[in-house]
Structures are given as structure tokens and as C-alpha cells.
Amino acid sequence: MNDSTAKDVSSLLPTGDRMRALVATGIGGTECLEVREMPLPIVVHSDVLVRVFASGINPIETKTRAGSGMAAVVDHPFVLGGEFAGVVVKAPFELAEFQPGDEVWGMLLTPHYQGAQAEYVSVPMMSLAHKPRSLDWTAAGAVPLAALTAWWAVVEAARVHSGQRMLIHAGAGGVGHFAVQLAKFYGAHVVTTASARNHEWLRELGADRVIDYRNERFEEAIDEPVDVVIDLIGNVHDNTGTRSLSVLRNGGLIINVPTGSWPTMHEEVAAAGRGLRASVLKLSPEGRILRTLAQLFDQGDLRVHVDAVFGLDEAAAAHERIEQGHTRGKLVFDLRP
Numbered sequence: 592m593n594d595s596t597a598k599d600v601s602s603l604l605p606t607g608d609r610m611r612a613l614v615a616t617g618i619g620g621t622e623c624l625e626v627r628e629m630p631l632p633i634v635v636h637s638d639v640l641v642r643v644f645a646s647g648i649n650p651i652e653t654k655t656r657a658g659s660g661m662a663a664v665v666d667h668p669f670v671l672g673g674e675f676a677g678v679v680v681k682a683p684f685e686l687a688e689f690q691p692g693d694e695v696w697g698m699l700l701t702p703h704y705q706g707a708q709a710e711y712v713s714v715p716m717m718s719l720a721h722k723p724r725s726l727d728w729t730a731a732g733a734v735p736l737a738a739l740t741a742w743w744a745v746v747e748a749a750r751v752h753s754g755q756r757m758l759i760h761a762g763a764g765g766v767g768h769f770a771v772q773l774a775k776f777y778g779a780h781v782v783t784t785a786s787a788r789n790h791e792w793l794r795e796l797g798a799d800r801v802i803d804y805r806n807e808r809f810e811e812a813i814d815e816p817v818d819v820v821i822d823l824i825g826n827v828h829d830n831t832g833t834r835s836l837s838v839l840r841n842g843g844l845i846i847n848v849p850t851g852s853w854p855t856m857h858e859e860v861a862a863a864g865r866g867l868r869a870s871v872l873k874l875s876p877e878g879r880i881l882r883t884l885a886q887l888f889d890q891g892d893l894r895v896h897v898d899a900v901f902g903l904d905e906a907a908a909a910h911e912r913i914e915q916g917h918t919r920g921k922l923v924f925d926l927r928p
């Protein structure tokens with residue numbers, strides 16, 4: 592229960608039954624992106640209505656817009672965006688944990704819920720947490736989906752622990768830069784791949800070793816086998832997934848995060864023998880994890896890097912940037928009133 596005194600949020604309440612939102616109008620290029628008036632999200636059960644102040648941009652949005660990702664299950668126009676930070680404007684009931692005026696962050700299970708790149712989101716209490724005090728709005732809005740993914744991969748799936756040797760592909764990206772920090776925080780020896788311009792920064796975040804994937808074969812550079820590979824690339828680039836099997840110790844585990852990026856993974860892992868294990872990963876948007884992550888940020892044990900901030904009307908430029916595949920950390924939309 593939140594016992595803070597009620598705050599006046601009247602200036603943040605919706606003025607009608609519609610809101611401004613970024614939508615994909617169909618499947619295609621960035622010409623399918625439009626800022627439109629859309630119906631307010633439906634608030635039912637223990638949903639909380641939040642005025643969004645910032646919403647991070649993730650590759651799933653560009654994939655869905657272009658026809659993969661969640662494209663098979665979305666109706667158009669489709670409000671984009673999976674993560675946000677904002678202010679509660681309507682609580683589900685008087686004694687609920689989240690009350691008007693609370694600063695929160697969360698993740699939405701789209702397309703079951705309407706996306707976050709809009710003035711308002713309706714979000715289940717269980718997918719919400721209080722925003723870390725140490726982060727400003729754009730930084731906080733850029734965290735939840737990417738950091739939850741890193742948490743599910745490193746903590747829940749890989750069971751990170753002291754001394755564990757972990758290779759994280761694409762350590763400089765949205766998910767990767769959180770994965771590197773979480774793995775290091777929980778005591779792993781962290782090896783990661785990135786282009787040279789990101790090496791010093793990744794070492795500052797805690798990487799023990801950074802391999803320049805453009806100039807070195809990582810399987811040749813790694814001389815001691817690793818226990819776990821967190822694969823944020825798959826076989827879409829230079830057979831990164833397949834090549835990773837050779838750096839795993841016997842009985843080691845590979846976790847493939849970009850769903851569909853390596854369709855033959857299980858067959859290849861079985862054929863390799865040596866007791867290797869493999870899993871894809873799908874994350875669950877749990878507020879309990881966001882609470883722990885908020886604590887790590889406020890303690891100074893986790894940082895977010897915001898590469899660029901966009902307005903909703905700059906969505907085409909933001910999508911093009913994500914599709915180039917070389918974002919450092921995160922991109923984010925600023926939706927403050």
C-alpha cells in the first residue's frame with residue numbers, strides 16, 4: 592500500500608476519450624508510421640492508468656512494423672511501444688499500491704495491451720513498479736523491456752553466479768549493456784563482443800574482455816571455454832549462434848534471445864553432443880523484477896546509456912536508426928506534456 596498523500600494530477604488527466612499515439616498503419620517501411628488520435632486504452636480489473644512521459648524503442652517494434660516480430664497477430668492501426676515511465680493518473684482502487692501522482696515504470700505485453708508510445712497506457716499492477724529516483728524521465732523510460740530481458744537471460748535462465756564464465760554477444764546494445772552489468776554485478780567473468788568504438792565503454796560497465804567481432808573470430812580469441820553464451824544475434828549475422836557452440840564447455844548452455852534468428856539451434860546443439868543445452872528466451876513483464884532493478888539503479892550498481900531522444904513525430908528516423916543495428920544502449924521517445 593502506498594501511504595503518500597494524494598497528489599493533484601488534474602493537469603495530466605485525459606481531456607476526452609482520445610489520445611495522441613504512434614501507430615503502425617500496416618506492414619511496410621517507415622512510411623507506415625503515423626502519429627494519430629487513437630481511443631484511450633481500456634482500463635479493467637487491476638489496471639492502472641498512466642500518463643506516459645517517456646517510452647524506449649526496441650527492435651521488436653521495427654520488426655513488427657516490417658512484417659515479422661508480432662506482425663502475424665496485430666490489428667492495424669497498431670500502437671507501438673513496450674516500455675515506459677510516467678505518472679499514475681488513475682488507481683484501480685483506493686488501497687492499491689499505485690496511486691495518482693506516483694512516478695512509475697513498466698512494461699506492456701503488447702498486443703494484449705495497447706502500446707506505450709502514446710499519451711496514456713493501461714497497465715496491470717503486476718507489470719508496474721515505482722521508478723528509480725536516480726533516473727530522469729527519458730532514462731527511466733528506456734529501461735524496462737530491455738533490462739527485464741537481460742534479467743531473464745542472465746539471472747533467471749543462466750542462473751548467474753560467482754566465477755561463472757559468460758559470453759554475451761552484442762554487449763553494446765539495449766539488452767546487452769544491461770546483461771553485461773548484471774552478469775558482472777552477480778560475480779560472473781564477462782566476455783562480450785562489440786565493435787572497437789564500444790570497447791572502452793563496455794570495460795567501464797564491467798566487461799572483463801571485449802572482442803572486436805569485426806576484426807577477430809571470437810571462437811579463436813576465447814582460449815578458455817565459457818559456461819554460458821547469451822546470444823543476442825543468432826545466425827542472422829555470420830553464423831554467430833552456430834559458431835558459439837565451439838566456445839562452450841561440455842554441458843554448457845546457450846540462450847538465444849532474438850526469437851527466430853536461429854531456427855535450427857536445437858538440432859545443431861543435439862548434433863554437437865557434449866551435453867550442451869540450449870534455450871530460446873521469452874520474457875515476462877514482472878513488477879517484482881522492476882522493483883529489484885530500480886534498487887540496483889538507485890544504489891549505483893546499474894546504469895542506462897541513452898544514445899538519442901526523439902519526439903513521436905521523428906519516429907521514422909528512430910526506426911531507421913534501430914534498423915541499422917548499431918545503437919549504443921537505448922533510443923527513447925520523449926512524451927512529456
Ligand SMILES: NC(=O)c1ccc[n+]([C@@H]2O[C@H](COP(=O)([O-])OP(=O)(O)OC[C@H]3O[C@@H](n4cnc5c(N)ncnc54)[C@H](OP(=O)(O)O)[C@@H]3O)[C@@H](O)[C@H]2O)c1
Nearest residue numbers: 650740761763764765766785786828848849872874917918
Ligand atoms: N525474446 C525476447 O523476449 C527479446 C526481448 C528483447 C530483445 N530481443 C531481441 O534481442 C536482440 C537484441 O536486442 P537489443 O535491444 O539489444 O538490440 P539493439 O540495441 O538494436 O542491438 C544493437 C547492438 O548490436 C551490436 N551488434 C550488431 N551486430 C553485432 C554482431 N554481429 N556481433 C556483436 N554485436 C553486434 C551493436 O554493437 P556495435 O555497434 O558495436 O556493432 C549494437 O550496439 C534483438 O534481435 C531483439 O529483437 C528479444
